[in-house]
């Protein structure tokens with residue numbers, strides 16, 4: 001697929017997906033929805049990719065739906081509309097690779113909800129966030145009715161979504177929405193420092209089990225379900241390509257050279273997670 005609203009790059013095992021409509025403050029469109037869906041799916045399928053960085057060109061991350069081009073749909077059941085945030089959030093949720101979001105400025109509406117399935121949200125210290133759907137007569141999307149209370153608690157999620165007020169960066173940090181804050185000029189380096197650490201220090205199969213397992217267990221797990229999942233994943237890890245390397249690297253006081261590939265080494269992971277309820 002040719003991308004017109006985003007950029008996609010892979011360098012040194014890190015895929016970077018960049019919202020690229022800076023003239024429109026990266027306003028979200030149907031084309032952007034399709035392109036992001038394709039890019040996250042592509043990064044997951046590429047065995048050369050170990051980590052994904054999701055960021056944006058310009059001073060805004062994304063001002064949400066581009067209200068200047070995205071009019072009212074003729075058919076409110078049209079999946080082009082109903083599914084447009086899900087198309088992004090689902091491949092992010094199912095990704096075998098950790099996802100780091102670097103948020104340089106305002107992230108509002110779908111501009112913030114589509115980041116919630118990611119694993120880390122690093123933000124500029126003057127960024128703002130807004131769950132403004134009620135103010136526009138819309139309903140929350142991207143699975144945010146589930147994700148937001150998981151991240152910040154039910155009381156805060158209700159307050160943010162019911163008022164639709166803008167939340168500043170420090171409140172986002174203290175509530176748990178944001179992982180860390182950085183001066184805007186240092187945000188990109190902070191994101192790539194973290195990405196390089198994950199790409200070099202984490203066994204890919206371990207990362208996939210951890211990010212997907214935590215989400216699945218939080219969504220529909222229990223201690224017994226987690227014990228059952230452990231019984232699948234631990235023997236698998238012990239038979240895997242990287243356990244010897246991880247232990248040897250520790251004992252030899254050197255960086256590991258992990259060769260595992262989650263997608264092909266544990267193709268049954270999705271079935272294990274589905275069966276974990």
Ligand SMILES: C/C=C/C(=O)SCCNC(=O)CCNC(=O)[C@H](O)C(C)(C)COP(=O)(O)OP(=O)(O)OC[C@H]1O[C@@H](n2cnc3c(N)ncnc32)[C@H](O)[C@@H]1OP(=O)(O)O
Pocket residue numbers: 025027063064065066067068085106108109110111128130132133136138141166
């Ligand atoms: C299914 C999906 C649903 C959703 O995503 S619903 C959410 C839709 N998005 C919004 O409602 C956000 C509306 N925008 C804002 O609240 C603010 O903006 C911001 C907090 C994002 C940024 O504030 P500041 O930096 O003070 O900029 P500014 O002066 O308000 O806006 C600058 C220019 O950007 C235009 N703009 C902002 N957001 C959008 C948008 N989402 N779609 C189209 N245009 C937008 C404005 O109108 C204005 O334009 P001009 O300079 O010509 O006056």
